[in-house]
Amino acid sequence: MSTDTKMAMAAPSDVGGDWTRRIGRSLEAVVIPLIAVLIAAALFSIFLLMLGKSPIQFFALLWQGGFGTAFSWQNTLTRAAPLIFTALCVAVPARLGMVIIGGEGALVLGGFCAAAIAIPFIGWGSPFLVMPLMLIAAALAGAVWIGFVGVLRHYRGVNETIASLLLYYIAVAIMNFFVEGALRDPANPNKPSTKTIGDSLMVGDIPGIGVHWGLAVGVGLAVALWVLMNRTKFGFAARITGGNVRAARAQGLPVGRLIVTSCAIAGASAGLAGYFEVAAIQGKANASIAAGYGFTGILVAFLAKQNPLAIIPVSIFLGGIAAAGGLIQRRMGMPDATVSVLMGLMFVVLLVSDTLQGKLGLTGKAGGR
Amino acid sequence: MNESGLSVVLLAMFAGAIRVSTPFLFVSLGECLTEKSGRINLGLEGTLVFGAMTGYAISYTTGSPWLGVLAAGLAGSLFGAIHGYICKLPKVNDIAIGIALMLFGTGLAFFLGKPFIQPKAPRLPSLQLGWWSDNPSVQSALQINPLFFVGVALAFLLWWAFRNTKWGLIVRMTGDSAPAALAMGYSVNWVRFIATTIGGFSAGVGGAFLSLYYPGAWNEGLSSGQGLMAVALVIFARWNPLACFGAALLFGAAGALGPALQSVGITQGYYFFNAAPYMLTLLIMIVSTSPKRSLKGAPAELSITK
Amino acid sequence: MSQFIINRRRLLQGGAALSAMGVAGTLPFRSALAADGLTIGIVYVGPRDDFGWNQAHAVAAEALKSVPGVTVVEEENVPETDAVSKTMESMIQLDGAKLIFATSFGYYSPFMVDLAKKYPDVQFRHAAPLWNKDKDPTNAGSYFGYLDQGHYINGVAGGLSTKSNKIGFVAAKPISSVLSNINSVMLGAKKTNPNATVQVIFTGEWSLPVREAEATNALVDAGCDVITCHVDSPKVVIQTAESRGVKTLGHNASQAPLAPKGFITGAEYKWITIYSQYADTLSKGGTLPNFLTGGYDLDFVQNTPYGAGATPEAIKAADAAKADLKAKKAYYVGPLKDNTGKEVIAAGTEHAPYDPWIDQINFLAEGVVGSIT
Secondary structure, eight states, X not given: OHHHHHHHHHOOOOOOOOHHHHHHHHHHHHHHHHHHHHHHHHHHHHHHHHTTXXXXXXXXXXXXXXXXXXXXXXXXXXXXXXXXXXXXXXXXXXXXXXXXXXXXXXXXXXXXXXXXXXXXXXXXXXXXXXXXHHHHHHHHHHHHHHHHHHHIIIIIOOOHHHHHHHHHHHHHHHHHHHHTTTTOOTTOTTSOBOOOOOGGGOOOBOTTTOOBTHHHHHHHHHHHHHHHHHHSHHHHHHHHHHHOHHHHHHTTOOHHHHHHHHHHHHHHHHHHHHHHIIIIIISSOBGGGOSSHHXXXXXXXXXXXXXXXHHHHXXXXXXXHHHHHHHHHHHHOOOXXXXXXXXXXXXXXXXXXGGGTTOSSTTSSSSOO | OXXXXXXXXXXXXHHHHHXXXXXXXXXXXXXXXXXHXXXXXXXXXXXXXXXXXXXXXXXXXXXXXXXXXXXXXXXXXXXXXXXXXXXXXXXXOHHHHHHHHHHHHHHHHHHHHGGGXXXXXXXXXXXXXXXTOOOHHHHHHTEEOHHHHHHHHHHHHXXXXXXXXXXXXXXXXXXXXXXXXXXXXXXXXXXXXXXXXXXXXXXXHHHHHHHHTSSOOOOTTSOSSXXXXXXXXXXXXXXXXXXXXXXXXXXXXXXXHHHHHHHTTXXXXXXXXXXXXXXXXXXXXXXXXXXXXXXXXXXXXXXXXX | OHHHHHHHHHHHHSHHHHHHTTSSSOSOOOSOOXXXXXXXXXXXXXXXXXXXXXXXXXXXXXXXXXXXXXXXXXXXXXXXXXHHHHHHHHHHHHHOOSEEEEXXXXXXXXXXXXXXXXXXXXXXXXXXXXXXXXXXXXXXXXXXXOXXXXXXXXXXXXXXXXXXXXXXXXXXXXOHHHHHHHHHHHHHHHHHOTTOEEXXXXXXXXXXXXXXXXXXXXXXXXXOOEEEEESSOTHHHHHHXXXXXXXXXXXXXXXXXXXXXXXXXEEEEOHHXXXXXXXXXXXXXXXXXXXXXXXXXXXXXXXXXXXXXXXXXXXXXXXXXXXXXXXXXXXXXXXXXXXXXOEEEOTTOEEOTTOHHHHTOOSOBTTEEOOOO
């Protein structure tokens, strides 16, 4: 089991030169999940039929609400944007064999720091100066927060999963303490928030598609991190460390630095999600920025097999289901949890389908293990 | 804070430790067993929530809260069995499956639990152990649910069984070295399946405690991550059932600190007092571990400790 | 008994509207339907059956469904992020909604306001007194019930119910609407019991059952013998207090069945009055008012019928206080200090019900043990 886990998490480097096997593997990467989604849909249809609801209506609404109209796409992409960042926060450390589940904490602190650093400049500061400042503050806050998890892990041997979870609760406490105390805007007595940063500091929409720039930055970051993890010495060293720490040490790799840097990159990514929550959506920091994207991001990362590029489509897929969830609630009178049931079922089946890898006969050599 | 304030806070922490710790105790003992066998089930939060819903629903429909506890345990073991079965398939990641089952379990619990939010189900009784005191606060603190004692007994039993029984040895061996267990003729997958299923049962019972005793209601906000935190406490407790008990008590007591301090007039900075359990746990971990010692007690096959 | 008579009178007052809509289920609806084909979208921040805020809305919104020609679409658990923008926009784009009810505080700005600007032909109404006629779009608006008046009645009854002179209050967050409820309990209690104090514990979250139960226990251990709260779902607080053998005052909806021994009374919204008025207006083809707020005088709030915990003296005092509120008598009367000793209302001045001053309350009144930060 443990070796399987390690392989799934460290995504073994693609050394195969044989192009037929490569094509077969790519084909598998598409065909298997597709079959899994169909099986999950079939199982869910049985569930619906048992409840006396129409599966056909359900899936038609799922399509319409998530991908069927221009507005639906806008809705889907808006929901996908933060997931890209938070999933990257999981995927990068995962290459080193670390399971970080507290990305939400970095998101919260990142958003809070972005809003806090803007306060002295509200109303007069040049956006060209203040906006980058906010962005850097958010990324830095996130980097320090998750970087600290890396430091604890390497230098104190504190388990990163539990440390990052604990730090999430602490991050929320820190934000609430300031937002309801020293940095509270008296103009907003019923929703404790920092001062509104004002329109001039807000991030706008990408022209033509009506989704904020966070989406473009997220896609860019995902591509950049894919290059970093797959095409650079750093990424190579990180993967070796993820595969076997002792081997990495034996080769003289700076394991500690790799761990802390990866964690810091991860945290910066989640911090940026917080920046866009503040600067593109809320216009201020308050408890609403902790909307759970950090936790959904864990799921996205695992479904994307910790591959930064795969995170983009998986985020859109999830965003689409979330977007359609509302329509399904409204039209079919089903509770909000319906979508969680579907997602949970789909993920279980998708993850189970991993077991079929190399067994479809598409790679030329069945049952490679 | 004057002397009476101090005694109020201490009493509240003592009472809180007993009242709040039980779900943590059951989930962490279940997870401890699962992890000792070499697998991690991160989905116990979903199991806990589903157990809470099932327990409440069965207690309401049958009128017997103890039947509710049993049903919650059975529902939990079903989730454990699903996890245990799936994870024996090659190339399947146990952590990912856990996260997916967490979503599935909570989603299904919310979906099926809608009709049970309004009704009032019979709650579990408690043992009145404070008869000797005439202080109503002490009496109340010593109203203890039998499940707490079951949990304590379970902690000692597991601790003893891991060391002294053949079963304990098999579980530990499976967790430390699958090839060794195989060589001895034991089916690694079967042992892990059983361990995860029993672990799920325990987590389900922990959920029933939440909905049927304290706070004693079913709604969608019932668990604020207790299941997830309990899994973390196992690592904190270094896979020792007795330490799991201690960690659960500590966590419960620290959780009572925030409200108790406010009740005696220490009202500033309550966000940090409320976060005390998390800060305390982190602090203890930082102080008590070192890069070399951290793996002591850790099952070598466990993916999360690598 | 008195409660029954009041209810009867109210029923007669609002009877025309109610029965016309078929809420009473007797009279068929005859007139031409201007509301024909209207789709209404309602957005909730939590589950519709949370025993509290959302449920109070969802139950009352049923009134809208009974207007012929009206379709109601509802979505629950929508967080106060851009998800709510997209939900409302989806209702407009995909369901053809022409009227949106946004029932959570944080939906208003920037989300609902921005959307109202984007869709000028859609009407938006929000459940908090936030609409500002000078700067907000005219197709947006507010409706609200002043629940603090119900809490004032709670306080009046609570002051006569406490023997230890300590009333415990489990509060979610130190925001104005919560603070004004705490202060109202304090001022009400002080009216009937000059020695009364109110002890507050903030849980920091809207829904956190375990900590709410811990807070309740801590308050009882600290000597409080009457417990009330302002959290999303008061079930746990009331239930825990009852099991500790103390008296309780409710919040948001009726918790009377949860505390058969100690329940005194509770502050309840009466959204049905507002939604019924809206439904009536719509069925006549009228336009909805931009701003609709009220309290006891307009029948927007009420108190739960007295439970076993209410003494005859408490009932008498509470009924008298209700009559005062119906006459729009102010209870924020100077001189009033906050609990740090600072004067917040000067002698000789007062703040009548619905004074915008109440919406901005950011202090705890003298006698409240607790602090905002």
